[in-house]
Amino acid sequence: MAETSIATTPPPDTLLEVVGLSKSFGGRRGRTSGIRAVADVDLTLRRGETLGLVGESGCGKSTLSRLILSLLEPDAGQVRIAGIDFTHAPERHRRELRRRIQVVFQDALSSLNPRMTIGANIAEPMRLQGLGSAALRRTEARRLLGLVGLRPEHEDRYPHEFSGGQCQRIAIARALMLQPEIIVFDEAVSALDVSIRAQILRLILDLQRQFGLSYIFISHDLGVIKRICDRIAVMYLGQIVEIGPAETVCRAPRHPYTAALLRAIPIADPRRMRVSDLGQIEGDAVGAVKPDACPFAPRCPKQFDPCDKRRPALIDVAPGHQAACHLNEPEAC
Amino acid sequence: MSAPASLVVTDLRTRFGSDRVGATVVDGVTFTLLPGRTTALVGESGCGKSATALSLMRLIDKPGRIIGGSVTLNGRDLLGLSESEMEQVRGAAIGMIFQDPLTSLNPALTIGQQIVETLQAHRPMSRADADRTAIDLLTRVGVTDAARRIGDYPHHFSGGMRQRVLIAAAISCSPSVIIADEPTTALDVTVQAKILRLLHDLQGAMGASLLLITHDLGVVASMADEVLVMYAGRIVERADVDTLFHDPRHPYTKALLACVAGIEDDRSVPLEPIGGSAPDLWNPPVGCRFAPRCPVVQDVCRSQDQPLRRISAEHEAACILVEEDRMHG
Numbered sequence: 233m234a235e236t237s238i239a240t241t242p243p244p245d246t247l248l249e250v251v252g253l254s255k256s257f258g259g260r261r262g263r264t265s266g267i268r269a270v271a272d273v274d275l276t277l278r279r280g281e282t283l284g285l286v287g288e289s290g291c292g293k294s295t296l297s298r299l300i301l302s303l304l305e306p307d308a309g310q311v312r313i314a315g316i317d318f319t320h321a322p323e324r325h326r327r328e329l330r331r332r333i334q335v336v337f338q339d340a341l342s343s344l345n346p347r348m349t350i351g352a353n354i355a356e357p358m359r360l361q362g363l364g365s366a367a368l369r370r371t372e373a374r375r376l377l378g379l380v381g382l383r384p385e386h387e388d389r390y391p392h393e394f395s396g397g398q399c400q401r402i403a404i405a406r407a408l409m410l411q412p413e414i415i416v417f418d419e420a421v422s423a424l425d426v427s428i429r430a431q432i433l434r435l436i437l438d439l440q441r442q443f444g445l446s447y448i449f450i451s452h453d454l455g456v457i458k459r460i461c462d463r464i465a466v467m468y469l470g471q472i473v474e475i476g477p478a479e480t481v482c483r484a485p486r487h488p489y490t491a492a493l494l495r496a497i498p499i500a501d502p503r504r505m506r507v508s509d510l511g512q513i514e515g516d517a518v519g520a521v522k523p524d525a526c527p528f529a530p531r532c533p534k535q536f537d538p539c540d541k542r543r544p545a546l547i548d549v550a551p552g553h554q555a556a557c558h559l560n561e562p563e564a565c
Numbered sequence: 566m567s568a569p570a571s572l573v574v575t576d577l578r579t580r581f582g583s584d585r586v587g588a589t590v591v592d593g594v595t596f597t598l599l600p601g602r603t604t605a606l607v608g609e610s611g612c613g614k615s616a617t618a619l620s621l622m623r624l625i626d627k628p629g630r631i632i633g634g635s636v637t638l639n640g641r642d643l644l645g646l647s648e649s650e651m652e653q654v655r656g657a658a659i660g661m662i663f664q665d666p667l668t669s670l671n672p673a674l675t676i677g678q679q680i681v682e683t684l685q686a687h688r689p690m691s692r693a694d695a696d697r698t699a700i701d702l703l704t705r706v707g708v709t710d711a712a713r714r715i716g717d718y719p720h721h722f723s724g725g726m727r728q729r730v731l732i733a734a735a736i737s738c739s740p741s742v743i744i745a746d747e748p749t750t751a752l753d754v755t756v757q758a759k760i761l762r763l764l765h766d767l768q769g770a771m772g773a774s775l776l777l778i779t780h781d782l783g784v785v786a787s788m789a790d791e792v793l794v795m796y797a798g799r800i801v802e803r804a805d806v807d808t809l810f811h812d813p814r815h816p817y818t819k820a821l822l823a824c825v826a827g828i829e830d831d832r833s834v835p836l837e838p839i840g841g842s843a844p845d846l847w848n849p850p851v852g853c854r855f856a857p858r859c860p861v862v863q864d865v866c867r868s869q870d871q872p873l874r875r876i877s878a879e880h881e882a883a884c885i886l887v888e889e890d891r892m893h894g
Contacts, residue, residue: 288753289724395842425609425780430824430838437836452753455783455829459836496758498783500825502806507765507787510758 247446248277248333248414253299253309269295271470272309274546277414282440282447284461284478286454286493292470293450297418300448301335302326313414331361334407338419340399344391344406350377351387354406361410376405380435397428401435408439416448421456433460454493458482463552466490469527472546476553486555489528526558534559571741571774572598572621572659577634579613579620588846590616590629592798598742598774603765605789605806606778609821611843613798614778618744622659623651639741657687660735660773662728664747669731670719676703677715680734687738702733706763725756729763736767743768746778761788782825786810791879794818797844797854800873804880814882814890817855853883861886 253273258266269292277283287293298304300311302318310319318329334357337343344353354376355369364372374384380401391399400420407415417436421429437460439445451457457464458478465475466489474487485491495511515531522540526532529539538544538558546556579591590613598604606614619625621636623643636643638658643651655661663669670679680699684690690698696715703711706729719727728748735743745764749757765788768775777788785792785806792809794802794817802815813819820839827836841858844850850857856866863885874887 288755397842426782426821426824426828427609427839428842430827430836433828434836434838454754459828459832492755496754498758498761498781498787500782500786500810500822500829502786502789502810505787507761510761510787511755512759512762513755 243276243278245279246276247279247314248275248300248448249312249315250275250296250300251310251312253296253311254307255295255299255304256307268470270299270306273470273472275465275472275475277446277448279413279446280440280444281463282449282461284457284464285448285450285467286452286457286464287467288452288493290469291467293467294418296467297335297416297448297450301333301416302330327361331410332412333414333416334410334412335416335418336400336403336407336420338422340396340403341391343403344399346391349388349390350382350394350402353391353402354387354409357406357409363410372409373405376408377402379408379439380405395428397424397431400424400432404432404435404439408443412445414446414448416450418450419452420449422451422453429456436460454482454497466493471527471556473528473557474555475546476550476555480550480553486549486553486560487528487557488532488534488559490555492531492533526556571600571639572776573635573637574617574621575635575637577617577620577636578632579616579625579629580632581629582847586847588798588849589632590798590846591620593634594795594798594800595634596793596800596803598776600741600774601769601772602790603768603775603777603788604791604793605785606776606793606795607780607782607785608795609780609843611846612795614795615746617795618746618776618778622655622661622744624655653687656683656734656740657738658740658742660738660740660743662731662735662743662745662748664750667719667724667727670727672719675716675718676708676722676730679719679730680715680737683734683737698737699733702737703730706730706733706736706767707759708733723756724752725760728752728756728760732760732763732767736771736773739771740773742774742776744776744778747780748777749784750779750781757784764788782821783829794821797849798846799854799883801855801884802882803873804882808880812880814876814880814887815855815884816859816861816886818882820858820860853885 251274253270255270256266256268273296285293299306306319310317312318313329313332321329351370351373354373358364358369374387377384377387382398382401421432424432440447449457449461461478463476464478464481465472468489474481474490481490482494485494492511492513498510499505513531524543525540526544529535544556544558546554547560549555549560575595577591577594578589580587580589582588594617608614620631625631631644643654677696677699680702681695684695684698699715700711708714708726708729749760752760779785789806792804792806793800796817802818813822823837826834839858844854852868853866853871856862866885871883871885873881873883875881876887
């Protein structure tokens, strides 16, 4: 496999690398006239790690996940799995690489085939890959049903016979069928009631411990992200504006947008927060981004001189913690 | 002395299906909304919280029907009104805000027309006056440049702005009660923060009572004065907001709060899911409906309904343990 040169070598336990990934919609290909849904994103995911991707609607997190899963062609950049270029690999190799990364979406019921039994749904990825005999696939599907907390003897039932939480368990079983190393959870618990959400999060964490899986966990809900992720990447208008250890990012955010997001979350304790304490920020995350300005500048409470003149780079603010804000530059202090 | 009640709901019962085969989705619900106060109705999907709101506005569609109880608004019995009388109550004395502003707004009408329509349905008013009032209302809910934007259509507006338009329509006739069913569930958190603040400020200025229906305990904690916890068609706990979060007495409320703490606090708090799932209301369990999932269930809970038991004037819970706690001091 040909290696394209990148400036820095990633740490040895890196499993997934996203390098310079960009995707625009609406413009003509190769030109930047459209909406830049994902703009020059770099990311790494280590083995056994959970990386949270958080941001509000339209920030580009779902586009980024589809690029990572190779469900969309990027305009530029690449995704590497264990050092192999997934984006530019020939189709035969891509099929193999697809086995290593699987996805669970928000709406489990609509992501399952309603005309197939749940056993067949779970076995489907293996059948599509042309792996194993029908009998072996069936045995494996039954084993996975048990693993995700459902009864193997229900394999002949159809998706509509199950609740939302159970469908999400079935979708997780299907994602496990090809024994992937990475699972992308795209708003996978967002539609669930809180009591069921806790059950599914526990299952997800148990599976990770059992199989050493690596997760990318996409959500608009910073509360959930904070709970289960090792690191958090915060996206705003197609860019990563802050990335670092979950605990640090939530306790001491270094980008005003991260801080604003955290202050806007209502806390389930009336002694700690009432409506007047909820953080308010100006405007909406819409509109054209000026190429030479910070995308958050129009809404930023801390905007100062350089913000609409230079776009801040994502720079180190602490070991393993980066933010794209002029406030973190030495001359700003 | 207690303040005059604006909306009193007593033993409200709503059923889908027939007398023999069916589901009583609102099963003996009783509460009072007071002027200037926010009451949160909280529970998980299917618990009957939206059905309660629709029932008290008499918007339950067939095959659902109200089978018992009463709803009075400032002393007037709403369940006895004719449909045309009820239409005058909806949108005027009771303002309504729903989760999805895009489907609640008519896509073929401009923003201005939607509000003018509500205004003219309830008050004789010239078109010019209605337009002026609509602009005032939109400005009041934070739509900038309202005079120009009343000519825009709903799809020109962002989700948060659409919700502001719905709020403007809901308050257009100065209602004494505002019912908001998951008003911020579809919104991003930064937008949610702004809409919650707006609702709170408007309600304060109008002195209306607000019934806020939500599954989000964070929203409850920041907005509510009083909280009603609903499970399987029944209210299982009622308390002022501080008591509910710091001295919950029903095992379901406790379990719900533990789930949220497990999800939203740091990793040192274990994830404590509630086992099982909510009962099927077409075939509800005998006795307390939470009994099959309850960690402290007793034999009597599986055979006898547990009514709301008084703990203080502001606090009731439908659990046998309230009795035991009382006996043990």
